[in-house]
Amino acid sequence: MVRRYLMSSNTSLRQLVSRMLRQPLHLSLIVLGSLVQVILSVYLPVLIGQAVDAVFIKGHSALFRDLLFSMIFVILTNTLVQFCLPLFINQLIFRLINELRQEVYEKMHSLPLAYLDRQSIGDMVARISTDSEQLTNGLTMIFSQFLLGMMTIFMTIFSMARLDQTMMILVVVLTPLSLFVARFIAQKSYGYYQKQTESRGQQTKLLEESIRQLSLIQSFNAQEQFVTRFGHSNQAYARYSQAAIFASATSNPTTRFINALIYALLAGLGALRIMTGNFTVGELTTFLSYASQYTKPFNDISSVLSELQSALVCAERLFEIVNQESLQDEKKPPLLEEAVAGQIQFKEVDFSYQPDQPLIEGLNITVPAGARVAIVGPTGAGKSTVINLLMRFYEVNKGQILLDQVPISHYSREEFRRQIGMVLQETWIKSATIHENIAYGYPEVTRDEVVAAAKAANADFFIRQLPQGYDTELTDGGASLSQGQRQLLSIARVFVSLPKILILDEATSSIDTRTEILVQQAFERLMQGRTSFIIAHRLSTIQSADLILVMVAGKIVEQGNHKQLMQAKGFYYHMQMSQESEIERSLEAAHG
Structure with missing residues (x-):
């Protein structure tokens, strides 16, 4: 645990320091301001x-008055520095955290889906929000207490040595005891803070999951199950939090107790030196002030070290995302839209999500330009x-995917994806107006173009019935619309871009029959002259496809049009008969 603590702390600190050096002006002002504050203190x-010695000497009232004015000047100047210094610190830290938070968010959009699929949404949200705030608090303590504390220690050692080297050595030898105690406690608390942060991420994940699926949870009467899970998660978080807080809380009083003993010892030794004539009362007063100033940073540093553990764990979680390798798209030749015909080929493609679990092996598909291809098969x-693989969300392990005889890896992902339009089963509606949702990805399009796209998608009729029409604000993922209306908006988006290749992934499986007719009509218009890939569970919706591919366990077991596959009486035939039987049973039950 200690070794891991040191490695993680050093790595995170190095990255934080390198980012601070990008703001040399603020950093210089902070160091200079801290130095001035310590010198004045x-x-x-x-x-x-x-001034104390002047009190005991007659005829030194003028000296005492001058010293009093000097003290007032030093105090006022120090107060001004103490007022300005936090402003510089806050500007540096918040700029650093804002840039880091922005970098993490941008990084998330450039990471492979293979990495993102292994992360929970709640945990990723916790990293960007909660962890970044915790890191802000930790960095603030570093500058406001740690930096000032270290400068104070060195300055007071130098000043004490000028007064009395023997007593200075005594202070220097005894005081680090408190630092060793603080370091020991900090190492113990690191593990607790790490578990606390991980537990907080799990709790956020559970909250996000339960809120997002609240209607489903209630429909299955699973509220008690989720409440119990949250209770266990909450207890774990409370347990780790209490352990971490208790461990860090013991650091400060322990070091204060040790420093109080050292202070009492110095006061006694100083009194003996006054009685022997080696010290004046004023010098003892000055030395005890130095001793107090010298020991106080150790108390602050001990608090910082405990708080820093939580901040470093949060920094480690943020840098874990930043340090991930992004998808690389080298500068590649442009893909001219007018030159795209739309022929797609899969040549000897192998792919697996897990190295030891093959999924697709030796896949060969040739889809002519403008053809409608349906892909059917059981789940999985x-x-x-x-x-x-076609969208390059994942890269093939072996083989090639070609567009018009050219490997799609020859083009940048952005250029290639611009030629593809997708309509999925799960529609995504952002919090914006209907116009902005239809024009998503193409904000420069005009209202007339948006209306034309909506009409082509059979969505214009219901949009005009809304209170503000195309300016109606949608919130909560378009919860005010039906599933079918959201699906029509998704189709309208594709009509805005009019790509050369279409992907319809079970786009009609969650809508009613009447809306399905409207969707199918929109699809018919959309698929004219475009290469189309259709994934559907309802086999009745793909009977007009030019080519039907039947997949089982990652392999194409049958291919042909509907008539050919029905005549072959293979896997597709049995799937068709099974669905027809289910429909007949449903009708009989409805009329039963």
Whole structure:
């Protein structure tokens, strides 16, 4: 645990320091301001000691008055520095955290789906929001307490040595005891803070999951199950939090107790030196002030070290995302839209999500330009995987995918994806107006173009019935619309871009029969002259496809049109008969 603590802490600190160096002006002002504040704080006890000695010497009232004015000037100047210094610190830290948070968010959009699929949504949200705030608090303590504390330690050692080297050595030898105690406690608390952060991420994940699926949870009467799970998660988070807080809380009082003993020892030794004539009362006053100033940073540093563990764990989680390798798209030749015909080929394609679990092996598909291809098969057969590979959400392990005889890896992902339009079963509606949702990805399109796209998608009729028409604001993922209306908006988006290749992934499986007719009509218009890939569970919707591919366990077991496959009486035939039987049973039950 100690070794891991040191490695993680050093790595995160190095990355944080390198980012701070990108703001040299603010960093210089902070260091300079901290140095001035420490010098003034160390010089004030000298003036106080001289003023104490002046009290015991007759005829030095003028000296005492001058010393008093000097102390007032030092105090006022120090107050001004203490007012300005936090402003510089906050500007540096919040700029750093804002840039880091922005970098993490941008990084998420450039990471492979293979990495993102292994992360929970709640945990990713917690990293960007909660962890970044915790890191802000930790960095603030570093500058406001740690930096000032270290400068104060060195300045007071130098000043104490000028007064009395023997007592200075005594202070320097005894005081680090508190630092060793603080370091020991910090190492113990690191593990607790790490578990606390992980537990917080799990709790956020559970919250996001339960809120997103609240209607489903209630429909299955699973509220008690989720409440119980949250209770266990909450107890774990509370347990780790209490352990971490208790461990860090013991650091400060322990070091204060050790420093109080050292202070009492110095006061006694100083009194003996006054009685022997080696010290004046003013010098003892100054030295005890230095001793107090010297020990106080150790108390602050001990608190910082405990708080820093939580901040470093949060930094580690943020840098884990930043340090991930992004998808690389080298500069590649442009893909001219007018030159795209739309022929797609899969040549000896192998792919697996897990190295030891092969999914697709030796896949060969040739789809002529403008053809309609349906992909059917049982759940887990690899239908959606084929689409993921075509979209380059995942890269093939072996083989090639070609567009018009050219490997799609020859083009940048952005250029290639611009030629593809997708309509999925799960529609996504952003919090914006209907116009902005239809024009998503093409914000420069005009209202007339948006209306034309909506009419082509059979969505214009219901949009005009809304209170503000195309300016109606949609929130909560378009919850005010039906599933079919959201699907029509998704189709309208594709009509805006009019790509050369279409992907319809079970786009009609969650809508009613009447809306399905409207959707199918829109699809018919959309698919004219375009290469189309259709994934559907309802086999009745793909009977007019030019080519039907039947997939089982990652392999094409049958292919042909509907008539050919029915005549072959193979896997597709049995799937068709099974669905027709289910429909007949449903009708009989409805009229029963």
